[in-house]
Amino acid sequence: MTKSYINKHKPDNPIQAHKISREMGGGGLALHTREQLPRTSANRVFAVLYLFAIFAVLYHHFLALLHSTSIVSLLFLLADAVLAFMWATAQAFRMCPTRRRVFIEHLQHIAKESDYPGLDVFICTADPYKEPPISVVNTALSVMAYDYPAEKLSVYVSDDGGSKLTLFAFMEAARFAAHWLPYCRRNKIEERCPEAYFGSNPSSWFPGADEIKLTYENMKARVETVIRRGTISRDYIKSKQELEAFSRWSDGFTSQNHPPVIQVLLECGTDEDVTGHTMPNLVYLSRGKNINLPHNFKAGALNALLRVSATMTNAPVILTLDSDMYSNDPQTPLRALCYLLDPSMDPKLAYVQFPQIFNGINKNDIYGGEATHVFQIHPAGMDGLTGPIYLGTGGFFWRKVFFGGQLESSELKQGMKAIRSREVLASAHDVAQCNFESQTQWGTKMGFRYGSLVEDMYTSYMLQCEGWKSIFCHPKRPAFLGNSPTNLHDFLNQTRRWSVGLFEVAFCKYSPITYGTRNINLLSGLCFAYYSFWPIWSIPVTIYAFLPQLALLNHVSVFPKVNSFWFFVYVFCFLGAYGQDHLEFISSGGTIPRWWNNQRIWMVRGLSSFSFGTVDYILKCIGISTFGFNVTSKAVEEEQSKRYKKGMLEFGVASPLFLPLTLTAIINLVSFLSGIAQVLFRQGSIEGLLLQILLAGFGMVNCWPIYDAMVLRADEGKMPLKITLVSIVLAYPLYLASSVAF
Numbered sequence: 001m002t003k004s005y006i007n008k009h010k011p012d013n014p015i016q017a018h019k020i021s022r023e024m025g026g027g028g029l030a031l032h033t034r035e036q037l038p039r040t041s042a043n044r045v046f047a048v049l050y051l052f053a054i055f056a057v058l059y060h061h062f063l064a065l066l067h068s069t070s071i072v073s074l075l076f077l078l079a080d081a082v083l084a085f086m087w088a089t090a091q092a093f094r095m096c097p098t099r100r101r102v103f104i105e106h107l108q109h110i111a112k113e114s115d116y117p118g119l120d121v122f123i124c125t126a127d128p129y130k131e132p133p134i135s136v137v138n139t140a141l142s143v144m145a146y147d148y149p150a151e152k153l154s155v156y157v158s159d160d161g162g163s164k165l166t167l168f169a170f171m172e173a174a175r176f177a178a179h180w181l182p183y184c185r186r187n188k189i190e191e192r193c194p195e196a197y198f199g200s201n202p203s204s205w206f207p208g209a210d211e212i213k214l215t216y217e218n219m220k221a222r223v224e225t226v227i228r229r230g231t232i233s234r235d236y237i238k239s240k241q242e243l244e245a246f247s248r249w250s251d252g253f254t255s256q257n258h259p260p261v262i263q264v265l266l267e268c269g270t271d272e273d274v275t276g277h278t279m280p281n282l283v284y285l286s287r288g289k290n291i292n293l294p295h296n297f298k299a300g301a302l303n304a305l306l307r308v309s310a311t312m313t314n315a316p317v318i319l320t321l322d323s324d325m326y327s328n329d330p331q332t333p334l335r336a337l338c339y340l341l342d343p344s345m346d347p348k349l350a351y352v353q354f355p356q357i358f359n360g361i362n363k364n365d366i367y368g369g370e371a372t373h374v375f376q377i378h379p380a381g382m383d384g385l386t387g388p389i390y391l392g393t394g395g396f397f398w399r400k401v402f403f404g405g406q407l408e409s410s411e412l413k414q415g416m417k418a419i420r421s422r423e424v425l426a427s428a429h430d431v432a433q434c435n436f437e438s439q440t441q442w443g444t445k446m447g448f449r450y451g452s453l454v455e456d457m458y459t460s461y462m463l464q465c466e467g468w469k470s471i472f473c474h475p476k477r478p479a480f481l482g483n484s485p486t487n488l489h490d491f492l493n494q495t496r497r498w499s500v501g502l503f504e505v506a507f508c509k510y511s512p513i514t515y516g517t518r519n520i521n522l523l524s525g526l527c528f529a530y531y532s533f534w535p536i537w538s539i540p541v542t543i544y545a546f547l548p549q550l551a552l553l554n555h556v557s558v559f560p561k562v563n564s565f566w567f568f569v570y571v572f573c574f575l576g577a578y579g580q581d582h583l584e585f586i587s588s589g590g591t592i593p594r595w596w597n598n599q600r601i602w603m604v605r606g607l608s609s610f611s612f613g614t615v616d617y618i619l620k621c622i623g624i625s626t627f628g629f630n631v632t633s634k635a636v637e638e639e640q641s642k643r644y645k646k647g648m649l650e651f652g653v654a655s656p657l658f659l660p661l662t663l664t665a666i667i668n669l670v671s672f673l674s675g676i677a678q679v680l681f682r683q684g685s686i687e688g689l690l691l692q693i694l695l696a697g698f699g700m701v702n703c704w705p706i707y708d709a710m711v712l713r714a715d716e717g718k719m720p721l722k723i724t725l726v727s728i729v730l731a732y733p734l735y736l737a738s739s740v741a742f
Helices: 001-009 014-023 039-068 071-094 102-111 133-144 166-188 194-198 209-229 240-246 296-313 332-340 372-383 399-403 422-431 455-465 488-506 510-519 522-532 534-553 565-587 592-607 609-621 637-643 656-680 686-702 706-712 721-741
Strands: 034-035 098-102 119-125 153-159 260-264 280-286 317-322 348-352 397-398 469-472 480-482
Touching: 034 133, 039 071, 039 296, 039 565, 071 372, 071 522, 071 534, 098 332, 098 348, 098 372, 098 469, 102 332, 119 133, 119 280, 119 296, 133 153, 133 166, 133 194, 133 609, 153 166, 153 296, 166 209, 166 240, 166 260, 166 280, 194 209, 260 422, 280 296, 280 534, 296 317, 296 399, 296 422, 296 455, 317 332, 332 348, 372 469, 372 522, 372 565, 399 522, 455 469, 455 488, 455 510, 455 522, 488 510, 488 534, 488 592, 488 609, 488 656, 510 522, 522 534, 534 592, 534 609, 534 656, 534 686, 534 721, 565 592, 592 656, 609 656, 637 706, 656 686, 656 706, 686 706
Parallel strands: 119 153, 119 317, 153 280, 348 469
Antiparallel strands: 034 098, 260 280, 317 397, 348 397
16 A cells, blocks of 8 residues: 555544544454553542542641641642642543554555565664663664564664764674574564573574574674773774774764764665675764754754664654663564554654563562653553653654654755765765754754753654654563663662753743643643653652651641541542552552552652752753753673662662652651650650651651661662761751751
8 A cells, every 4th residue: 555545545533543443454454453441430530539638638738827827837738739730730641541452464454565664763872881882782683683674674873972882883783683684584583682582591592593692792792892991903893994984083083072973884785694685774873063062962863863864764764762772572663554554543643652661670670660650551541642752762753753744855865875875975974963953943843852851751742732643552572671770879860860851841931731731632731741840749758758757756746636537638648649559550560569669769759869850950040050961871780780689779879869868767767766655655645646657657668778778788789878977967957957947
């Protein structure tokens, strides 16, 4: 079926599109189905009940303010108002949660393999020491081995660190691909990431695997040796062409100041594997940079890839991947095509988003790295509206959406010329120059959008404001698998960076709470508002982590008594929110220990990274500091990995990010013991102090890994003594200040 036919027969009515998606296809066969999740009705009923409870709590606060206005009562009102706002925005995810299913076997009735659109894969990396090149190589090899026509597949690697070490790794990968791709094709293996495949049970291997594994191990050893030494031995350079490529790294070449480097490592139709089959295109790119010009971080790198690929292959479909997010299913592009090529789909469909799934996470996911809500539950909720946000990786886009729905401008499009030709390479180098975007609409109306460190969320938000839609595809076998931080400091720094970017979206002129709710729809706008205001969780979490406990230390009751109606309202609000969160998590395949760690890390983020991110954003706004993009390290030390597998939180460094955690642990422990003592020695009424004692106990239980790291552990991942001592010193003046307030 031709593209013109598909465009001609796309219905404008999304309801009609949904019906046809179940009925049409070749011979009436559906390419995909969609259904609402069973819990939808329960979500709506509970939302109404919980809303009344929230109004009751706020009413109680206003009654208290009429009798006595104090800083304490105002802080509790602020905390509950923020909780109410975040709860209200979160309900948008629960109104129309959707589940989809695709039928790849029906795709042949819509399009022949020769009619598949071209696919350009973008892989981004930025630092060969934080993002090991061998990991990026595995990601590239896994997608090069897709069940997709080689002549329609191109892989572009953006090296924003401008490292010749990364280029060397991909030269090695290009040679290994000649052995790996035919092995995958011949044996139809599902696991096409070499590292993952050779780490599996050898009993599942096919003939010839041992020889290919040896070739892979030799390649890996050379790459890791080069990274360790920081230089490339002349013995590793195989040709004059490779030597010439490395000569571009002159004395004045730095990661932040250099001309563009583009190297075509494999060209379809020219380079063949060991069986004589043509291989996909493989292109290395390090865009030009100048220290005096903004480079716009990952969004800038993706836009350079958009332009360079347009001059070379100009595929209609684009897949973006993080450096460590390798393919786990060789048929993933076909799943995306079941939506992209379906004539019944909305013509404004921009992209198909697959969830981020992580391998290597320990049994109970101590850091909540799986981010089940962000990467699985919430996208399914948005899928019933205008579609999920772009998660930064695993998104199949129509190229045209980055150009306002139009074809690329003529100066970018080169047709079908050989990508190694001088004309094409000259054009590619031109569009990769550091000043190419000056006085253009790149980053505002074209390409990935600038203006936020969370370019993925901001780009998808702006696309939806322009009328584009998206789809969430969540197959049983994960389409992609990646790595999550395995130490707490990296995890908190990552969310601290996200906080700054999210606030940049929340308070820009296109704020989701105002602009988004009008230009998309109310519920979708609230979904984006939930994410953009995510860091304000720090306000209620910090207030409830300290204020009731300090009041308890001062023998002051701040919550309703047990025999009061308001006591049950507060209990309902707490148990209702936690209960619903628990049910969502478990129904999405989670376990109780993982849920417990997930809620703990939510509080850790609120106390630490969200709070620090809020301060960073305020300082940035008043011009005191500029928060930049720091690459999250994917490198893992062996001893640290062992502790992670045992479920031990990794501290190890004397970071200010840990101070709020240790201070909270100390205050909650002391206040809990003080509350018990007050009850036992009849210095206070159990009826008036029960909620505060329970809250301090709840905080104390959540802080157990921190107590363990402060006192019991002796390994390198323990809490640094300096942090513990500073927290103890800070706890006393905090208590003295509270005695004045209460």
